[in-house]
Amino acid sequence: MRRLPLTLVCAALLVGIMASSIAAAPTRLTVWAMGAEAQKIGEMTARFEKANPGIRVTVQAIPWGAAHDKIITAVAGGTGPDVAQMGTTWMAEFGSIGVFEELSRYISKSKSVEKGQFFPGSWGTCVVAGKVYGIPWYVDTRALFYRTDLLAAKGFKQAPRTWDELRAAAAALAVGGGFGMALSTNNYQEFMPFVWQNGGRILDEKGRPAVTEPQFVEALDFYAKLFHDKLAPIDSGGTDLFQEFAKGTMPMYFSGPWMINMTNEQVPEIAGKWSVAVCPAKKTRTSFVGGCNLVVFRDSKNKDAAWRFVEFMSDAGNQLAWFGVSGCLPAAKAAWDAPELAGNPMMAVFREQLDDAQAPENVPQWAQIEAAIQRRVQEACYGKKTAAEAARALEADIKAIR
Amino acid sequence: MKRAKSVPLALVINLLLVIGLVCMAAPFAWMLSTSFKGTKDIFRYPPQWIPSRPTLDNYTKLFRTVNIARPFANTVITAVSITALSLLVCSMAGYAFAKFDFPGKDVLFMGVLGTLMVPGQITMIPVFLLLKKLGLLNSYAGLVLPGIASAFGIFFMRQFIVTLPNELLEAARIDGAGEFFTFNRIVLPLCKPALATLGILNFTGSWNNFLWPLIISTDESMYTLPVAVASLAGQYATEYGLQMAGSVVVIMPIVIFFMLAQQWFMEGIAMTGMKG
Amino acid sequence: MQRRARVAYMFLAPALILMMVFVVVPVVASFVMSLTDFNIRALANWGNARFIGFGNYIRLFGDELFWKALRNTLYFVGIGVPLAVTLSLLLAALLNSPLNRAKSLFRIGYYLPSITETVAIAVVWRWVLNSRYGILKQALEMVGLDSPNWLGDPAWAMPAIIMMAVWKGLGHNALIFLAGLQSIPSTVYEAAQIDGANGWEQFRFVTLPLLAPTTFFVGTMTLIGYLQLFAEPYTLTDGGPLDATLSIVLYMYRHGFKFFNLGYASAMAYVLFGLIFVATLLTMKRKGEEVTFG
Numbered sequence: 001m002r003r004l005p006l007t008l009v010c011a012a013l014l015v016g017i018m019a020s021s022i023a024a025a026p027t028r029l030t031v032w033a034m035g036a037e038a039q040k041i042g043e044m045t046a047r048f049e050k051a052n053p054g055i056r057v058t059v060q061a062i063p064w065g066a067a068h069d070k071i072i073t074a075v076a077g078g079t080g081p082d083v084a085q086m087g088t089t090w091m092a093e094f095g096s097i098g099v100f101e102e103l104s105r106y107i108s109k110s111k112s113v114e115k116g117q118f119f120p121g122s123w124g125t126c127v128v129a130g131k132v133y134g135i136p137w138y139v140d141t142r143a144l145f146y147r148t149d150l151l152a153a154k155g156f157k158q159a160p161r162t163w164d165e166l167r168a169a170a171a172a173l174a175v176g177g178g179f180g181m182a183l184s185t186n187n188y189q190e191f192m193p194f195v196w197q198n199g200g201r202i203l204d205e206k207g208r209p210a211v212t213e214p215q216f217v218e219a220l221d222f223y224a225k226l227f228h229d230k231l232a233p234i235d236s237g238g239t240d241l242f243q244e245f246a247k248g249t250m251p252m253y254f255s256g257p258w259m260i261n262m263t264n265e266q267v268p269e270i271a272g273k274w275s276v277a278v279c280p281a282k283k284t285r286t287s288f289v290g291g292c293n294l295v296v297f298r299d300s301k302n303k304d305a306a307w308r309f310v311e312f313m314s315d316a317g318n319q320l321a322w323f324g325v326s327g328c329l330p331a332a333k334a335a336w337d338a339p340e341l342a343g344n345p346m347m348a349v350f351r352e353q354l355d356d357a358q359a360p361e362n363v364p365q366w367a368q369i370e371a372a373i374q375r376r377v378q379e380a381c382y383g384k385k386t387a388a389e390a391a392r393a394l395e396a397d398i399k400a401i402r
Numbered sequence: 403m404k405r406a407k408s409v410p411l412a413l414v415i416n417l418l419l420v421i422g423l424v425c426m427a428a429p430f431a432w433m434l435s436t437s438f439k440g441t442k443d444i445f446r447y448p449p450q451w452i453p454s455r456p457t458l459d460n461y462t463k464l465f466r467t468v469n470i471a472r473p474f475a476n477t478v479i480t481a482v483s484i485t486a487l488s489l490l491v492c493s494m495a496g497y498a499f500a501k502f503d504f505p506g507k508d509v510l511f512m513g514v515l516g517t518l519m520v521p522g523q524i525t526m527i528p529v530f531l532l533l534k535k536l537g538l539l540n541s542y543a544g545l546v547l548p549g550i551a552s553a554f555g556i557f558f559m560r561q562f563i564v565t566l567p568n569e570l571l572e573a574a575r576i577d578g579a580g581e582f583f584t585f586n587r588i589v590l591p592l593c594k595p596a597l598a599t600l601g602i603l604n605f606t607g608s609w610n611n612f613l614w615p616l617i618i619s620t621d622e623s624m625y626t627l628p629v630a631v632a633s634l635a636g637q638y639a640t641e642y643g644l645q646m647a648g649s650v651v652v653i654m655p656i657v658i659f660f661m662l663a664q665q666w667f668m669e670g671i672a673m674t675g676m677k678g
Numbered sequence: 679m680q681r682r683a684r685v686a687y688m689f690l691a692p693a694l695i696l697m698m699v700f701v702v703v704p705v706v707a708s709f710v711m712s713l714t715d716f717n718i719r720a721l722a723n724w725g726n727a728r729f730i731g732f733g734n735y736i737r738l739f740g741d742e743l744f745w746k747a748l749r750n751t752l753y754f755v756g757i758g759v760p761l762a763v764t765l766s767l768l769l770a771a772l773l774n775s776p777l778n779r780a781k782s783l784f785r786i787g788y789y790l791p792s793i794t795e796t797v798a799i800a801v802v803w804r805w806v807l808n809s810r811y812g813i814l815k816q817a818l819e820m821v822g823l824d825s826p827n828w829l830g831d832p833a834w835a836m837p838a839i840i841m842m843a844v845w846k847g848l849g850h851n852a853l854i855f856l857a858g859l860q861s862i863p864s865t866v867y868e869a870a871q872i873d874g875a876n877g878w879e880q881f882r883f884v885t886l887p888l889l890a891p892t893t894f895f896v897g898t899m900t901l902i903g904y905l906q907l908f909a910e911p912y913t914l915t916d917g918g919p920l921d922a923t924l925s926i927v928l929y930m931y932r933h934g935f936k937f938f939n940l941g942y943a944s945a946m947a948y949v950l951f952g953l954i955f956v957a958t959l960l961t962m963k964r965k966g967e968e969v970t971f972g
Contacts, residue, residue: 075722235830238808412777433802495693502686523947528704551696610795652798672857
């Protein structure tokens, strides 16, 4: 009779030990992060682990230069991570070859993640051919940086709000060997907003090139004329934008929020003499939206835990914390209501801009289309082709690529 | 020689040479000078040849933030490995072609010379894919292996070894020396001048190689110096002082190496022209 | 004999194996790849590549940008090679002159650019050529000339690259010419003098013909090297502005390693190979026509 309790105790102990070791075996998540984000993400993963005992997160830092190839290799060899940071322009390229897990069913089951909580342009970058392959993590956009004092001296009490005002301001400022603004002849991120502001696009609903539509051609014509009329420098290689901005030879330019701190550091002498404004409008004030999303790899063995991590990172409170750690702007709208962002007038401009910001069509051959766009736009800016000719050439290019 | 005209002629010749030398040296002087300048002094016209406010900031940043030590080490390891292995492999093959008769010798030699015609870009893509399959991308093996067997090296060593007297080798064989012993103790030591020249050419070529390391390294940890400098120009596009400092680090070691071994360098280059 | 043959094979083995793996097989593989549509899908799984026959070559034929790259490369070669050969011959003649005072110093100084790494020195040249702050601008203004916008003007970008490439190779080629010059025996010059030839005539009718093999060598090596132009435009202009400095190899690199159209890039490599082959044959043919003495 005494043996029975002993056996029972041993059995109970055995079961107990086995159960606790099973329960204690943590789920291991591998997360790939790139660039500066890789350095800082540790703080967020630590918080995640605290909130989710039983999940251990390992971050692998991948330099941007290596990322593309590593992802390709991962597809072939099954050596991919569970979660990865993904640039918005790579979503279609990899999404279309089946690298990422389609997330709709996770989203529908989720209590916290839904499309409406993110900026529409940002959400758009996660959708490839109708399928959702990622969740927005952080964003950036472009706004107009300008010299308040120099504009005021020419009679402009506020930043130009329309294309006509932009031209007028640039013309007024482009005196004495200087230019009205800094602008690039071959950067699609500076050019495309003008197309969108005029209601134009690159591809139509069926995926065919729509660049010969009048909205695109008009925008290209406006853009090219800025160079023809010497309001923007045809070549600004070898100049330092900060110096030129401070000197007043390039008193306006389009760029992102990182320029705020850098301007204060590099040319503190013009503090208080410059500001940011939302892009000037034609039909809309649309700007460019970029940033990074978080994706789950289709070959991941821990998809549920991976989703938990993505959910965690997309929570508005956590996105605000991430902003505090890294300076990366939250993709979740709610995070912007916090005083750190809402209380900063320059940040408020970017907030307003994010409501109307777009990314180019999410197609796998984007790298080649981008190169073609930049090439034809440059030809128009240099006057080698009229806007209409350049648009027709671009149409042929895109047809050949697709 | 015409005595009457020789003084003004000498003046002209030396003047031309000096002007040319200034043109050759100016970019280097500029590079050194700018590497010690801060941004405000770089964006200045007329350009400052001697920095008015010299600073070590660029070098500090280069070694601390950018961590140029790693690409430097990679470049040294790669260059030394390729040079050593290539000297061995090419002299072995050159010895075979120079002092032995065997079936297929002429065909093989023609074949080796034929590969001289093939530009690197042809083999680049398949070798990239092969190394990728083997998991050797972004590794020392990937950087070194493709560069070891060089048709030029084999040809160069063969031409030299052919001139070595056969009697020495015969004598060694009669004494019962093994083939590798003969090669190691008799042939190689006699090849010292050729090995020195080829070694210098290989080392410099490997140090300065850009396209192949660019393609094969996917990770900053495996960058060689040329790739690191290119990456610097992209990432720190507006920090010219930093870029100049990077260029100094890539260029100076070879310049110093050259100064110490210029005799061998010059002879080697001249030799390539004569035997070519 | 048999044993000796086996020994020979043993000594040859490492080099032969390495050459098979890294040269011979890739040359064939590259050609096969050029007949497929190998792209990013195939990179993940080789089986995804489809055989398309000469499709890539046909596409190249109709590729406006490829023709531009070809024209640019031929422009670079057409001006660069004669310029390089002439200037380095001139330099060698000056260095060889007994009236030259500081032979060693000049030899070292002129050779320096040849041993520097191209990207590192191109980064410096980017600044030298700067249209607002560059030292070339300063030098030109010292002699009263205006500096064009070297890297920003499509008409001046390639000349700038030619300038840099010729500057870089000058010492190396001059050294080879110098060796050639020094191998001409003085007796030949003495004989010419006795015949009444002056300095210039000696150069034209004695030096140049006897230097023919060296000239051929320098010219061919420079030609083959220049056809493979890559590092200079990659660093200085990325093929711009307006693709004025886009070279064949740069375009090939873009398609191969930016867009991952590896099949297409392989086809381009073969076209380049064809060009090099034809160019070398042509120069050999010309050499055959040179007159040689002694």
